[in-house]
Amino acid sequence: xxxxxCHLYSDQFDDDLQEVLHRAHNAGVTHIFxxxxxxxxxxxxxxxxxxxxxxxxxxxxxxxxxxEGIRTTEEKLLDWCRREDIVGVGETGLDYYWxxxxxxxxxxxxxxxxxxxxxxxxxxxxxNRNSTADLLDxxxxxxxxxxxxxxxxxxxxxEEGTRALDLGLHLGIGGIFTFKNAGVDTTVAKLPLDRMVLxxxxxxxxxxxxxxxRNEPAFVRFTARRLAEVKNQPLEAIVESTTQTALQLFSVxx
Ligand SMILES: [Zn+2]
Numbered sequence: 001x002x003x004x005x006c007h008l009y010s011d012q013f014d015d016d017l018q019e020v021l022h023r024a025h026n027a028g029v030t031h032i033f034x035x036x037x038x039x040x041x042x043x044x045x046x047x048x049x050x051x052x053x054x055x056x057x058x059x060x061x062x063x064x065x066x067x068e069g070i071r072t073t074e075e076k077l078l079d080w081c082r083r084e085d086i087v088g089v090g091e092t093g094l095d096y097y098w099x100x101x102x103x104x105x106x107x108x109x110x111x112x113x114x115x116x117x118x119x120x121x122x123x124x125x126x127x128n129r130n131s132t133a134d135l136l137d138x139x140x141x142x143x144x145x146x147x148x149x150x151x152x153x154x155x156x157x158x159e160e161g162t163r164a165l166d167l168g169l170h171l172g173i174g175g176i177f178t179f180k181n182a183g184v185d186t187t188v189a190k191l192p193l194d195r196m197v198l199x200x201x202x203x204x205x206x207x208x209x210x211x212x213x214r215n216e217p218a219f220v221r222f223t224a225r226r227l228a229e230v231k232n233q234p235l236e237a238i239v240e241s242t243t244q245t246a247l248q249l250f251s252v253x254x
Contacts, residue, residue, distance in 0.1 A: 005199035090125025
């Protein structure tokens with residue numbers, strides 16, 4: 001099982017990281033992909049201990065970090081993302097939830113990340129909050145046939161999901177999908193499994209039945225189980241499909 005989106009370097013794991021990794025390994029997690037949120041994320045990722053689980057790094061500036069004034073140049077981001085040990089570009093995206101004040105800067109940053117992702121041939125990881133139309137418009141503008149990526153923590157409608165798939169994106173299925181009354185499960189039921197990957201977004205957004213707790217990569221199994229129910233398929237088929245899709249997307253061999 002693969003957790004394609006986990007902030008394992010968060011200080012929320014400082015006290016029990018080894019136990020967290022151990023529980024993830026016991027839960028069947030084989031790979032963890034770590035999106036960056038700012039310029040320091042990579043340093044923190046590099047300090048993580050080695051583990052039975054394969055850990056993969058990405059580089060990028062989160063839209064809420066953009067709100068805080070954190071910037072990178074296209075050149076610097078390219079330098080990072082060209083590195084062989086960096087497997088994805090992000091997370092980037094748009095977040096209009098907290099304020100409208102930085103829309104322009106966020107959109108600018110998203111365009112930079114998309115150009116870099118195309119240049120290095122690695123997927124872009126997209127955060128989206130209250131900004132779906134603008135996000136997909138920019139992806140459409142940036143898509144020249146070479147851009148791949150994940151709409152992380154997918155929570156759109158069937159129409160929005162279909163548009164994202166038509167634009168070449170994959171869907172990250174995480175905690176919100178497991179929440180009762182969120183409605184994401186009925187949407188996901190109607191979209192193709194072979195374009196979906198599993199994620200936690202730990203330490204945030206723990207899936208049911210752990211909702212409200214600190215999230216951790218072992219909890220990805222709850223999302224996998226729910227996806228098996230929704231798709232009416234055995235758990236092994238869900239694990240196999242999402243694992244192969246993630247490995248292919250990130251160009252990682254087992
Ligand atoms: Zn994230």
